[in-house]
Amino acid sequence: MTMKKIAVIYKSKYGFTEKYARWIAEELNASLLEADKTKPAALHEYDVIVYGGGLYAGGVNGISFITKNFSSISSKAIFLFTVGAADVTDQKNIDAIRNALFRVLTPEMREKIKIYHLRGGMDYANMNFIHRTMMGMMMKMLRKKPESDMSSEEKAMIETYGQKVDFTDHSTIIPLLQDIKAITESH
Numbered sequence: 001m002t003m004k005k006i007a008v009i010y011k012s013k014y015g016f017t018e019k020y021a022r023w024i025a026e027e028l029n030a031s032l033l034e035a036d037k038t039k040p041a042a043l044h045e046y047d048v049i050v051y052g053g054g055l056y057a058g059g060v061n062g063i064s065f066i067t068k069n070f071s072s073i074s075s076k077a078i079f080l081f082t083v084g085a086a087d088v089t090d091q092k093n094i095d096a097i098r099n100a101l102f103r104v105l106t107p108e109m110r111e112k113i114k115i116y117h118l119r120g121g122m123d124y125a126n127m128n129f130i131h132r133t134m135m136g137m138m139m140k141m142l143r144k145k146p147e148s149d150m151s152s153e154e155k156a157m158i159e160t161y162g163q164k165v166d167f168t169d170h171s172t173i174i175p176l177l178q179d180i181k182a183i184t185e186s187h
């Protein structure tokens with residue numbers, strides 16, 4: 001049996017995705033690579049590619065790293081994880097993330113890439129001006145909604161607005177780890 005080499009690549013704005021990428025790399029003895037500092041050619045030596053990015057207005061941060069370089073990595077096993085503030089135990093949220101993602105993935109990519117959804121958090125104190133403004137606009141719209149029409153998540157967003165919330169949970173990476181181990185530990 002030959003050892004399969006794994007690369008965990010991530011793009012993280014406020015550290016939530018990075019935390020998950022670190023946990024995953026540690027559990028798998030994988031190389032941890034920051035997308036912005038990684039040249040596509042450096043992926044040659046790996047058999048398994050894991051990419052993680054935060055969700056921003058529905059899109060996966062840095063997903064072009066995978067889509068632009070797809071032809072050179074399509075022979076490898078590819079896993080993708082998204083990290084967002086939304087509750088990913090709620091199927092409605094998963095459907096929304098997948099619908100947005102499927103608009104940027106070709107049918108071949110959709111078939112090839114295994115996708116997972118993890119929950120990050122919000123850190124208003126660290127937020128840059130643009131993100132702060134976007135969140136402020138979203139809050140303004142949300143507050144116009146009658147409370148009876150609000151989901152529990154929307155209510156929670158209003159309650160935690162301006163604060164720090166962290167939903168990162170090590171146990172939620174288990175399904176991803178198991179699926180990767182199933183291909184790297186097979187003979």
Ligand SMILES: Cc1cc2nc3c(=O)[nH]c(=O)nc-3n(C[C@H](O)[C@H](O)[C@H](O)COP(=O)(O)O)c2cc1C
Pocket residue numbers: 011012013014015016017018053054055056057058059061083084085086119120121122123127130131132134135
């Ligand atoms: C402007 C803005 C837009 C966001 N849009 C989404 C979104 O569409 N869906 C979601 O689940 N989370 C959204 N989030 C929350 C981030 O995905 C969350 O903070 C995540 O943990 C960020 O990971 P990172 O720090 O690794 O970049 C948004 C956050 C900001 C600041």
